[in-house]
Amino acid sequence: MITPLVEMDGDEMTRVLWQMIKDELLEPFIDLKTEYYDLGLKHRNETDDQVTIDSAHATLKHGVAVKCATITPNAARVEEYGLKKMYKSPNGTIRGILNGTVFRTPIIVKGITPCVKNWKEPITIARHAYGDVYQNVEAKLSAGDKAELLITKADGTTEKKLIHDFGKGAGIVQSQHNVNDSITSFARSCFNYALDQKKDLWFGAKDTISKQYDHTFKDIFNEIFEKEYKEKFELAQIEYFYSLIDDIVARIMKSKGGMIWACKNYDGDVMSDMISSAFGSLAMMTSVLVSPSGVYEYEAAHGTVQRHYYNHLKGEETSTNSVATIFAWTGALRKRGQLDDIPQLVKFADKLELATKQTIEEGKMTKDLALITSMTETVTLNSHDFIVAVRKKLETLI
DSSP states (O other): OOOOEEEEEOOHHHHHHHHHHIIIIITTTSOOOEEEEEOOHHHHHHTTTHHHHHHHHHHHHHSEEEEOOOOOOOHHHHHHHTOSSOOOOHHHHHHHHHTOEEEEEEOOOTTOOOSSTTOOBOOEEEEOOSSGGGGOEEEEEOTTOEEEEEEEOTTSOEEEEEEEEOTTSOEEEEEOOOOHHHHHHHHHHHHHHHHHHTOOEEEEEOTTTSTTHHHHHHHHHHHHIIIIIHHHHHHHTOOEEEEEHHHHHHHHHHSOBOOEEEEOHHHHHHHHHHHHHHHSOGGGEEEEEEOTTSOEEEEESSOOOHHHHHHHHTTOOOOOOOHHHHHHHHHHHHHHHHHTTOHHHHHHHHHHHHHHHHHHHTTEEOHHHHTTOOOSSOEEOOHHHHHHHHHHHHHHHO
16 A cells, blocks of 8 residues: 655645646656645635644654645734734744754756855755754843843742842843753754765854853753764764854865755754755745654745735736746655555656756746846746746756
């Protein structure tokens, strides 16, 4: 019995591209078997977001999912879609259930040159998407106020530490937290993904300054590596390297690329945008959520391309880059093929990626790439025609 892919449909222009990709690039060539979940905002609203939870549990069951970009509603979206409430990020919900880490990797093609001239291979960002500043507690303080950290221990005793005495003037204070279980899951996901990809893993924090908070990250990573992964890394001929975050950044800038760069939450948030921009475009970046138990959920790194969708609704032509969404499908199909020992599926995923790259390298591309390419002769294609061009190239490879 063939294990299905968990398919999570999404919103707006990426939903349109999603169907085009299935119609033109997948169903004509493979017997596509999926367990379908509609994560479009309207259906999430109809199900009180239960469909998102169900899709995540299906992913735990089947092991591999592919997800279209989805809307995380703000106040304007609540009004636009007539929502019952302001639902949480689907990615956040899925990430919480899968207990996973997000790995983002730029897609490199000839003619789209990285801003950093020595970067020859893609740099994958692994972001620990829990805690830190994203779940902080903060306050503004007036002159004369005093900020203290109060710890109530399990036995009821308390410990108080002075943060700062604002006797001389007003200021601000912020607290952060993390939990060892989440850091442990982050570490294992990073080590497992490095082995899966056969790439070196780098990790950086500021343990010299943050002697307990950041040092805990360093210690957990080191302990797990020494006990569980050191021999596996040696057999795979890859390296785990830890240094201070500022040293890691300096080394990254002078490297040729090719490593997985594990980052704490804020560092990963910032550096993933730097990496995507430096390599060309967020529309040329893959994203995969990996759980420490070996569950994979693939998607594009970008959002739903709202502006293009509104133009599409007006009947206007769009030139939306579908490459990252195509690669979400190929990543999921390849992993499904690897897990189920279906080499034909792995080969198909490889050929579809090659067809996509070769289409661009022959000068056929969407408008966003035409604006940044180093090629002198290009043809700018609309959303549908680019996918059709990829299909024609794919037919020559199969």
